[in-house]
Amino acid sequence: MKILVVSDTHFSIRNLLLAVEKEHPDKIFHLGDVQGKDLEIEAMTELPLTVVRGNCDSDLSLPSEVLEEVGNHRAFLTHGHYYGVGTEPEDWDRIIAAAKAKKADMVLFGHTHVPTLTLGYQGMTIMNPGSISSPRQESQKYTYGIIKILENGEVECALKALK
Numbered sequence: 001m002k003i004l005v006v007s008d009t010h011f012s013i014r015n016l017l018l019a020v021e022k023e024h025p026d027k028i029f030h031l032g033d034v035q036g037k038d039l040e041i042e043a044m045t046e047l048p049l050t051v052v053r054g055n056c057d058s059d060l061s062l063p064s065e066v067l068e069e070v071g072n073h074r075a076f077l078t079h080g081h082y083y084g085v086g087t088e089p090e091d092w093d094r095i096i097a098a099a100k101a102k103k104a105d106m107v108l109f110g111h112t113h114v115p116t117l118t119l120g121y122q123g124m125t126i127m128n129p130g131s132i133s134s135p136r137q138e139s140q141k142y143t144y145g146i147i148k149i150l151e152n153g154e155v156e157c158a159l160k161a162l163k
Helices: 014-023 038-045 093-101
Strands: 002-006 027-030 049-051 065-070 073-078 106-108 116-121 124-128 143-149 155-161
Touching: 002 014, 014 038, 014 143, 027 038, 038 049, 073 093, 093 106, 093 124, 116 155, 124 143, 124 155
Parallel strands: 002 027, 027 049, 073 106, 106 124
Antiparallel strands: 002 143, 065 073, 116 124, 143 155
16 A cells, blocks of 8 residues: 655645656545645545645644554644644654654654654654645755555655655
């Protein structure tokens, strides 16, 4: 199983659709700021979609947090703005504490538009896929994450760029 992890698409899903075409995922996790495009993403990709509400999302029916079983792991999905996330590990204490309280060992968040993947930090896998439509890191590349669930239930995580 392959999961495409994206965040902060805002009103533009063009690059998300390109990533789906490139990666052929089985499922999509959207970590917020989908801005009303979730139904369009589901219809156009025909893939199962898990979405959490970001600070720019007005749809209150979207959950602010979701727990997902990902192979042998439990992933905590949230946009990150409720936890004051930043781009450095010292900015992650609150979100990691929330994940641990929920018995999760993976934290997936967005909000910063800056990609990061850190394995084993405080016993956690931390992924922020960056933004596939509005990047803020120095390279300005459109980024996303990939989680592959292996046959034994373990996972491989990677950050990728469209170009």
